[in-house]
Amino acid sequence: MGVLxxxxxxxxxxxxxxxxxxxxxxxLWQPWEFVIIGGMGAGTFVMxxxxxxxxxxxxxxxxxxxxxxxxxKDYLALLGLMHAxxxxxxxxxxxxxxxxxxxxxxxxxxxxxxxxxxNADLVLFICDYARLILIGNARAHEIxxxxxxxxxxxxxxxxxxxxxxxxxxxxxxxxxxxxxxLGIVKAMGALDQSPQILGGLIGAALVGTFFGVFMSYxxxxxxxxxxxxxxxxxxxxxxxxxxxxIAHMSGAVPQIAVEHGRKGISLADRPTIDEVENATVTxxxxxxxx
Numbered sequence: 001m002g003v004l005x006x007x008x009x010x011x012x013x014x015x016x017x018x019x020x021x022x023x024x025x026x027x028l029w030q031p032w033e034f035v036i037i038g039g040m041g042a043g044t045f046v047m048x049x050x051x052x053x054x055x056x057x058x059x060x061x062x063x064x065x066x067x068x069x070x071x072x073k074d075y076l077a078l079l080g081l082m083h084a085x086x087x088x089x090x091x092x093x094x095x096x097x098x099x100x101x102x103x104x105x106x107x108x109x110x111x112x113x114x115x116x117x118x119n120a121d122l123v124l125f126i127c128d129y130a131r132l133i134l135i136g137n138a139r140a141h142e143i144x145x146x147x148x149x150x151x152x153x154x155x156x157x158x159x160x161x162x163x164x165x166x167x168x169x170x171x172x173x174x175x176x177x178x179x180x181x182l183g184i185v186k187a188m189g190a191l192d193q194s195p196q197i198l199g200g201l202i203g204a205a206l207v208g209t210f211f212g213v214f215m216s217y218x219x220x221x222x223x224x225x226x227x228x229x230x231x232x233x234x235x236x237x238x239x240x241x242x243x244x245x246i247a248h249m250s251g252a253v254p255q256i257a258v259e260h261g262r263k264g265i266s267l268a269d270r271p272t273i274d275e276v277e278n279a280t281v282t283x284x285x286x287x288x289x290x
Contacts, residue, residue, distance in 0.1 A: 003065050003226055010218050027200075033208040036179040037172070037215070044175075045168050053160045057227075060161035064226045069233040074115060076271050076279040078237055079258045081113040082244040083280035085130060086254040094134055101127040101134070119237075125150070126241055133249055140249040147242045155235050162228040169220035176212015180205045240264045255281060 019025060046054060062068075070078075088097050088109065100107040104127055110117040117123060129147060132138050183205025190198055244261035252260065255277070262276055271279075 027203055028207055030204045030207045033179045037175050037212050040175045041168050049164045053164055057161035057164050060227045064230050069230055070237060072269050072271050075265050077113045077115050078240060079261055079276050080279045081116050082261060083254045083258045084109045086248045086257050097134055101131045122237055125238055129245055140246055144246050151238045158231045158235050162224050165220055165224040169216045169224055172212045172216035176209045179208030183208055
């Protein structure tokens with residue numbers, strides 16, 4: 001919603017100011033200039049990126065438009081799952097915990113938190129490191145270093161759409177100049193026409209420069225920042241898992257371990273201690289009773 005509101009403000013002020021200065025909106029309607037610039041931008045985008053990144057950019061754009069980031073309830077669900085899993089790791093023998101990690105789709109722990117379970121990458125991350133901890137030969141600092149390395153890799157992959165859109169944004173002013181040059185070439189072929197016709201052709205050519213600069217700094221660059229912000233927030237769930245599991249390896253009881261994870265949540269979305277307790281200790285007891 002914020003993206004759409006921002007676009008309405010930017011475009012409304014731009015066009016409103018142009019009209020207020022005495023400009024005519026019909027002059028700005030140059031569809032073939034838009035086709036040239038948009039087509040070249042799309043072509044260079046596809047040329048510069050593997051198809052996986054192209055598809056992921058579409059998903060990232062949709063997430064940015066809808067503001068798809070973890071909410072308080074999502075953090076509570078993740079902390080609840082971590083509490084239940086850490087409790088199993090601390091109190092149950094290896095042969096009883098391994099089935100949850102080997103087949104999370106049929107695990108009662110993961111099935112109790114469907115919103116977390118549908119994130120396949122996050123579930124794999126949790127199970128992989130819980131399995132390493134269960135083996136018992138790794139040290140906390142070794143596991144933490146390995147987690148940091150993998151989280152860094154996740155971050156790089158998840159931010160590829162941001163880099164791809166930023167690259168196109170940086171190219172847009174130059175692509176606008178290309179469209180403007182083509183328009184000037186067309187105008188040069190009409191030097192024998194009246195000044196009114198020639199002026200219209202030159203004005204149409206300059207619209208290409210305007211459109212390229214506006215798309216770069218007014219649309220694509222801020223939209224790329226929005227994609228980055230959304231992806232950073234989505235990636236933060238791995239930090240919460242890391243902090244909870246490392247706290248467990250350091251000897252913390254389940255409730256203290258998830259408190260380490262809770263502290264990794266931004267203040268705006270961080271649930272209170274009481275909310276976490278209701279979602280873990282009290283909620284867990286109710287689920288077991290059921």
